[in-house]
Amino acid sequence: MSTSGFRTTRSRSTCAPEPRPSVTPERRPGGAGAGVSSHAMAPDAAHGTGPASPAGAIVTASTRLAEVPSVPGIVLYQADEPFAVWERTETAAGRDGLPPPFWAFAWAGGQALARYLLDHPALVAGCRVLDVAAGSGLLAVVAARSGAAQVTAVDVDELAIAAIAANAAANGVEVTPVLADLLAGPVPAADVLLCGDAFYEKDLAERMLAFLERARARGTRVLAGDPGRAFLPAGRLTPLASYEIPVTRALEGMTVKRATVYEVPGSP
């Protein structure tokens, strides 16, 4: 993996080291070191998503635990290709029409930002961190590993919530998964907001950019990773660094993809 930096970043953490109030509306303890919370939009989602739950069992049985190529020391439950795992999860869940298994992959944008955090842990150390569109929870796991005080990972896919819990447990870190679509609502209090590879659909990209810019306006540092997806709002973002990321050919049609880490301008 090669990297080119565009700009240096402060190495000192801007967050207070002592624990702060949770960034989530509610919080309940989960299994094996991973907490599970739900948002008011999905009040029952806090149940049955831990690593030992039925959803957790589907995640772990459909994938294998493997290191993320760009992020040494971090393991995730990952699939080699999307279609078999999608079919397997639908069979195991006993229903069709599940969303694609985004959670079974470390996407190029997420890997780039994860690598950046690994190289700049002071960005999140001691901070309240929110990983939005978390998928596997890769960014949440890396933030927790980098010393974040509290980490919340949000996704709209119930299996992603189970994957986040399983991946947090596999890495021995505490992450609070939240099943919710927060994009239209108020931005939760957080010091740092992380967004990996979420500009692949027009509607999602527009809503995500508005959310990230609202977060920035209230003083949150906002970092995003993206490999140049169709709806990346590059003109509204400041590039920080780029990486050559190993990716799954079945997803991307290639084995290495260049992805860039961005900051929403004006971040503290």
Ligand SMILES: C[S@@+](CC[C@H](N)C(=O)[O-])C[C@H]1O[C@@H](n2cnc3c(N)ncnc32)[C@H](O)[C@@H]1O
């Ligand atoms: C391409 S994956 C990226 C996952 C991860 N950040 C990474 O980089 O590996 C995009 C994720 O966004 C989630 N997503 C889509 N719409 C969302 C929304 N409104 N709120 C939260 N997550 C959303 C999907 O379920 C999926 O897990």
